[in-house]
Amino acid sequence: MKRISVAQPRLAGNERDYVLDCLDTSWISSVGKYIGAFEQAFAEFCSVKHAIATNNGTTALHLALVAMGLQPGEEVIVPTVTYIATANAVRYCGAIPVLVDVCEGTMNIDPADIERKITPKTRGIIPVHLYGHPADMGAISELAHKHGLWVLEDAAEAHGAEYQGKRVGGLGTCATFSFFGNKIITTGEGGMITTDDDDLAARLRLLRGQGMDPKRRYWFPVIGYNYRMTNIQAAIGLAQLENVDAALFERERLARWYDEALKDLRDRLVLPAEAAWAKQVYWMYNIFLRDEGEERRDAVMAKLDSLGIETRPVFYPMHVMPPYAENTSYPVADTWAARGINLPTHQDVTQEDVAHIAAALAESLT
Numbered sequence: 628m629k630r631i632s633v634a635q636p637r638l639a640g641n642e643r644d645y646v647l648d649c650l651d652t653s654w655i656s657s658v659g660k661y662i663g664a665f666e667q668a669f670a671e672f673c674s675v676k677h678a679i680a681t682n683n684g685t686t687a688l689h690l691a692l693v694a695m696g697l698q699p700g701e702e703v704i705v706p707t708v709t710y711i712a713t714a715n716a717v718r719y720c721g722a723i724p725v726l727v728d729v730c731e732g733t734m735n736i737d738p739a740d741i742e743r744k745i746t747p748k749t750r751g752i753i754p755v756h757l758y759g760h761p762a763d764m765g766a767i768s769e770l771a772h773k774h775g776l777w778v779l780e781d782a783a784e785a786h787g788a789e790y791q792g793k794r795v796g797g798l799g800t801c802a803t804f805s806f807f808g809n810k811i812i813t814t815g816e817g818g819m820i821t822t823d824d825d826d827l828a829a830r831l832r833l834l835r836g837q838g839m840d841p842k843r844r845y846w847f848p849v850i851g852y853n854y855r856m857t858n859i860q861a862a863i864g865l866a867q868l869e870n871v872d873a874a875l876f877e878r879e880r881l882a883r884w885y886d887e888a889l890k891d892l893r894d895r896l897v898l899p900a901e902a903a904w905a906k907q908v909y910w911m912y913n914i915f916l917r918d919e920g921e922e923r924r925d926a927v928m929a930k931l932d933s934l935g936i937e938t939r940p941v942f943y944p945m946h947v948m949p950p951y952a953e954n955t956s957y958p959v960a961d962t963w964a965a966r967g968i969n970l971p972t973h974q975d976v977t978q979e980d981v982a983h984i985a986a987a988l989a990e991s992l993t
């Protein structure tokens with residue numbers, strides 16, 4: 628039986644040639660022509676002035692928070708439904724992630740709940756463009772402006788997504804991306820920080836390379852980190868970026884195939900929503916069961932698995948996870964996260980696969 632994976636990379640462009648070039652020239656570490664080329668191409672892709680490559684999306688988040696001066700005991704607003712790295716990066720700084728509920732449909736951070744959670748200790752907001760759907764950046768930027776906060780877009784899952792026609796990555800103080808193997812473009816492991824702020828970009832570069840003074844080798848004016856990307860990672864990233872238009876087009880086409888194939892199951896399933904301001908990029912095509920209950924959801928996933936279809940649960944909210952557990956209720960997250968399933972979403976899912984997945988879902992929902 629053919630197995631359909633939930634995510635997989637497409638490495639069909641210049642990846643191999645560029646990696647072999649790194650090996651042939653022995654530029655395999657964190658110096659080499661591909662790093663600058665990838666950073667420049669990614670900055671252009673996001674229409675921003677600066678892109679700073681890191682070794683993964685979590686270190687990108689951590690570095691951004693350090694560079695913006697986050698201090699122990701300060702608070703940062705984070706959505707409760709996200710991948711745990713968003714909250715962890717705040718904790719790495721000794722700061723406090725303050726959890727906020729999400730919006731029904733998109734599962735993006737809810738601006739109304741952000742406003743309720745702002746205190747004198749709040750320093751910034753991390754909207755997450757969850758599963759490739761951009762957060763409500765207009766409302767978030769207004770709140771940030773009103774309260775003097777920075778905004779860090781966690782765009783790990785949303786390469787190429789647009790808010791009112793403008794690509795994510797240039798909509799806040801800075802933004803971070805992940806290039807893990809399951810992302811829209813990948814470098815194996817990798818990350819990027821984008822910003823239009825010249826001073827912030829200089830600080831990010833300094834801190835990324837152990838804090839070494841760019842004008843005086845082996846002189847370290849500050850404590851930095853080794854969060855550098857390798858030339859090999861960047862070589863893969865550059866090749867991936869050359870084909871990003873096709874990646875985005877094929878994901879959009881897949882989403883339309885799913886919409887069509889699943890439309891008759893809408894009495895039992897909620898299909899992905901898109902806000903008026905959004906062009907989403909479907910890192911994951913999500914469905915939500917109308918029936919209550921994690922057990923029911925897990926039974927559907929087990930049935931799909933038995934039919935050769937790999938899926939994943941929508942992220943558990945942070946407030947139910949041991950490190951961040953709270954007794955507070957987050958009504959939208961509590962209602963919907965446990966009903967959500969990520970369906971296979973990658974460029975090698977065919978229209979026949981979608982028909983098979985839809986039939987398997989129809990069977991498992993009866």
Ligand SMILES: Cc1ncc(COP(=O)(O)O)c(C=O)c1O
Nearest residue numbers: 683684685710712783805806807
């Ligand atoms: C929303 C979000 N933030 C941060 C990360 C962390 O990225 P990485 O896995 O590259 O460290 C991820 C990725 O997996 C993510 O989905």
